Amino acid sequence: MIVIKNVTKDYRLGETDIRALRGINLQIDKGDFSTIAGASGSGKSTLLNLIGCLDRPTSGEIWIGGTQVNIMTERQLDQLRLRTIGFIFQSFNLIPVLNVYENVELPLLIMKEVSTAERKKRVNHFIEAVGLQDFAQRKPSELSGGQRQRVAVARALVTKPQLVLADEPTANLDSKTAIEIIDLMKHIRSSENTTFVFSTHDPKIMERADKVLHIEDGVIIGGKGD
Numbered sequence: 731m732i733v734i735k736n737v738t739k740d741y742r743l744g745e746t747d748i749r750a751l752r753g754i755n756l757q758i759d760k761g762d763f764s765t766i767a768g769a770s771g772s773g774k775s776t777l778l779n780l781i782g783c784l785d786r787p788t789s790g791e792i793w794i795g796g797t798q799v800n801i802m803t804e805r806q807l808d809q810l811r812l813r814t815i816g817f818i819f820q821s822f823n824l825i826p827v828l829n830v831y832e833n834v835e836l837p838l839l840i841m842k843e844v845s846t847a848e849r850k851k852r853v854n855h856f857i858e859a860v861g862l863q864d865f866a867q868r869k870p871s872e873l874s875g876g877q878r879q880r881v882a883v884a885r886a887l888v889t890k891p892q893l894v895l896a897d898e899p900t901a902n903l904d905s906k907t908a909i910e911i912i913d914l915m916k917h918i919r920s921s922e923n924t925t926f927v928f929s930t931h932d933p934k935i936m937e938r939a940d941k942v943l944h945i946e947d948g949v950i951i952g953g954k955g956d
């Protein structure tokens with residue numbers, strides 16, 4: 731599903747270059763439930779942003795589902811992000827004026843090939859999959875943090891992406907809710923056969939992943955499941 735070869739990423743900050751990633755090699759297989767684990771500043775977000783095609787590497791190759799993405803045009807990347815990848819963020823990123831149903835529906839409104847009937851079916855299916863069927867008419871401000879992240883999980887899945895990326899999805903949740911969200915994602919991975927990659931610095935969250943890729947100072951230093 732994901733192959734990364736010798737990837738580096740430099741950020742230019744004034745006169746200096748900051749080397750955020752220093753030669754990353756990794757492979758993530760279809761259906762994996764993997765985590766990128768590391769301290770603050772180790773390069774987790776940088777790596778996830780590259781896998782999600784939100785940014786480009788300075789050097790090296792990134793392959794998603796057999797396609798080399800680091801040489802694609804912006805237009806091709808727009809399509810790839812819409813159709814192949816679902817995103818979950820630590821701050822939920824829901825639209826405050828839309829209710830739960832409308833937030834989950836949003837990505838499908840851009841996919842013209844999905845009919846109105848199919849759209850309705852999928853939105854209801856994923857709202858139910860995350861256990862929010864009784865909250866479909868509520869606005870994000872009327873939900874708990876855990877419920878908001880469930881909406882974000884449903885929204886990431888509604889386009890039926892092959893890959894879901896989550897940057898510290900539990901960072902703004904208490905530890906019990908954090909574990910519930912990770913277990914929900916893991917359950918959905920099995921029922922939908924979606925590949926999940928999420929980042930965390932929390933050992934209790936790491937241990938629930940099948941594969942842990944430890945990153946330190948821009949380098950993968952091995953981990954469970956390798």
Ligand SMILES: Nc1ncnc2c1ncn2[C@@H]1O[C@H](COP(=O)(O)OP(=O)(O)OP(=O)(O)O)[C@@H](O)[C@H]1O
Nearest residue numbers: 741742743748750769770771772773774775776777
């Ligand atoms: N836009 C940027 N410009 C300059 N330096 C950056 C930029 N983004 C990240 N960095 C630097 O790159 C390194 C890796 O940052 P990154 O955000 O990937 O770490 P992280 O592991 O996700 O951290 P956190 O857990 O705090 O989010 C850090 O040294 C950071 O200061």
